[in-house]
Amino acid sequence: MISLRVPLKTQVSKQDKARVKKLSAAYGLYVSETFLRETPYCDENGVFRGTLYPMLPWEDIDTVLLDMDGTLLDLHFDNHFWREHIPRRYAEIHGVDLDDARQDLYARMTRIEGTMDWYCLDYWSRELGLDVAVLKEEVDHLIAVHPFVPEFLDGLKAAGKRRVLVTNAHTRSLALKMERTDLAGRLDAVICAHDLGLPKEDVGFWERLQTREPFDPARSLLVDDNLDILRSARGYGIAHLLGVYQPDSQAAPRDGAEFEVVRSFCDLLPSFPGLFA
Numbered sequence: 619m620i621s622l623r624v625p626l627k628t629q630v631s632k633q634d635k636a637r638v639k640k641l642s643a644a645y646g647l648y649v650s651e652t653f654l655r656e657t658p659y660c661d662e663n664g665v666f667r668g669t670l671y672p673m674l675p676w677e678d679i680d681t682v683l684l685d686m687d688g689t690l691l692d693l694h695f696d697n698h699f700w701r702e703h704i705p706r707r708y709a710e711i712h713g714v715d716l717d718d719a720r721q722d723l724y725a726r727m728t729r730i731e732g733t734m735d736w737y738c739l740d741y742w743s744r745e746l747g748l749d750v751a752v753l754k755e756e757v758d759h760l761i762a763v764h765p766f767v768p769e770f771l772d773g774l775k776a777a778g779k780r781r782v783l784v785t786n787a788h789t790r791s792l793a794l795k796m797e798r799t800d801l802a803g804r805l806d807a808v809i810c811a812h813d814l815g816l817p818k819e820d821v822g823f824w825e826r827l828q829t830r831e832p833f834d835p836a837r838s839l840l841v842d843d844n845l846d847i848l849r850s851a852r853g854y855g856i857a858h859l860l861g862v863y864q865p866d867s868q869a870a871p872r873d874g875a876e877f878e879v880v881r882s883f884c885d886l887l888p889s890f891p892g893l894f895a
């Protein structure tokens with residue numbers, strides 16, 4: 619976190635905003651619009667504190683690889699589905715105690731977390747004796763796009779960047795989400811890890827992605843809410859990496875110490891040179 623000293627006030631004046639912007643530009647930092655809109659907070663020494671984001675060097679980025687669940691979409695749907703809905707429906711359909719169902723399911727999930735099976739609806743349907751894809755539709759009203767995602771995707775297009783969705787989600791889960799949102803028309807390509815046979819957590823995924831969607835790792839940005847995936851992308855050499863501050867709008871924010879994080883896609887908008895100025 620970087621702090622800039624400005625007068626202790628309860629509201630940030632236009633002049634203060636301009637000064638913070640000028641100073642941050644001098645340091646090559648970007649002051650998020652969210653930050654400027656939030657009630658400012660000053661410490662006991664009158665130091666204005668807030669997070670300043672490094673400006674993304676858009677001139678060095680051609681391809682933007684975007685994760686779906688927890689990044690473009692609110693992870694609340696998936697968390698609710700796997701933690702609440704599935705255990706409840708499993709208990710109802712198989713006539714077992716809800717707590718037992720929960721424990722059983724959590725143990726099974728933990729065993730295969732991060733593997734291709736973990737993301738595979740066919741695997742879970744077989745394993746649990748349930749039609750998982752149909753159960754998803756029962757709570758599909760919870761599928762939601764994170765704020766400012768459409769504007770961000772439109773901004774990328776206007777700036778001439780290639781927008782590629784790369785997801786571990788199962789094809790049927792992906793189809794349901796594309797159906798329930800307006801994202802599909804805002805993406806240049808949609809890549810499903812199941813079609814490549816490796817999850818994004820595996821560094822080999824990125825090499826296989828080249829066969830479907832050739833990209834220059836040195837000129838690509840990945841935004842993903844999963845730390846293991848950001849690490850595998852870093853291992854492959856993807857130069858620009860951003861995590862997500864709050865993948866699930868109903869849960870606590872994540873610790874973003876290892877990677878820079880997106881608090882709101884609104885924050886990325888004004889950093890397109892000249893586009894949103």
Ligand SMILES: [Mg+2]
Pocket residue numbers: 685686687688689842843844
């Ligand atoms: Mg994700």
